[in-house]
Amino acid sequence: MNDVDRGAFRAIAAECPGFQARATARAITRYHNACFRPLGLTAEQFSLMVGIGAAEGATLVELALSAGVDTTTLSRNIQTLEKRSWVKAEGGRGRSGKRLSLTASGRHLLSEALPVWRHAQATLSQRLGDNQLQLLRRAMAELAVAVEPLAPNTLEDAGQPLP
Amino acid sequence: MNDVDRGAFRAIAAECPGFQARATARAITRYHNACFRPLGLTAEQFSLMVGIGAAEGATLVELALSAGVDTTTLSRNIQTLEKRSWVKAEGGRGRSGKRLSLTASGRHLLSEALPVWRHAQATLSQRLGDNQLQLLRRAMAELAVAVEPLAPNTLEDAGQPLP
DNA sequence: CTCCTAATAGTGCATATACATTATATGGCG
């Protein structure tokens, strides 16, 4: 019976996409963190700043939505970027929203980070193949989209009682 | 020129596998967290307990390696599982390692969590297709493996000066 | 048998993440 559990556990560990998604995200984040470390930048900070640069003047809520991150998480992450004077945030609490943009020093930092990212990206492409990497990225995006409607709020609707 | 940056930023945001991996991991983790919430369990805790159940008596280092997580992270995560009496850890500091196993109450909790996981898994399979989900899981595993040798320690070897 | 090297666990610090809740301001309704 112990052996049955053991087998069941092994099967789940081997099949769970959530576990694998977290492990993969950790691994690639460690890699990018190491790449950006000389610049004093983390992988997530780089992603956020790129997101802001791609849509200057977007609000915090809009960025949170496009990044698939909770607004309270983003609020704090933006605060650390503001402390370092890489990002400017205009407007505070209230209905008009907080508009985000890069500062001059933020742009300068990104201009140094871009070649680092490209080098990391080229290394990955070389390892996995460009096609494989593209396909994987799209498949991950599809999973994120597929799982979104199942998220916390909308979950009670889809829920059957469960045995 | 501003527009050039904007375009470059958009391309990077759309191409970066790290960003997508994190967003996907966040999304599926939110989903599983919501599923397990009634049991007082998080997605990561579930994964760790399944990993322990799949290899009872394995050491902390072994589990950390198979989960692709830093040993210091795992050390703390295991501590919260110990506090709840779901996991037993024998042996402390020193060269013999810390051997992990599930307690009776940990096994009982997992027996309640398994049907929840299976339901969540079936829902995902239905949304994406079983094949697609399997392929995605394997591709993510390949990326994790490909990126591992590029991790912090071994990074300085592969590094070219960079422009 | 003793010592000491190296493998292992844990701490300090910082960032990241999200739910529950509170604080705030604004756009529209009366």
Next chain:
DNA sequence: CGCCATATAATGTATATGCACTATTAGGAG
């Protein structure tokens, strides 16, 4: 023109993550 419902931001609490460093101990060298 004033009020207020609601969208938005931020805070409280808890977990998760990893690097730099410290503490501990077992296994081997002598």
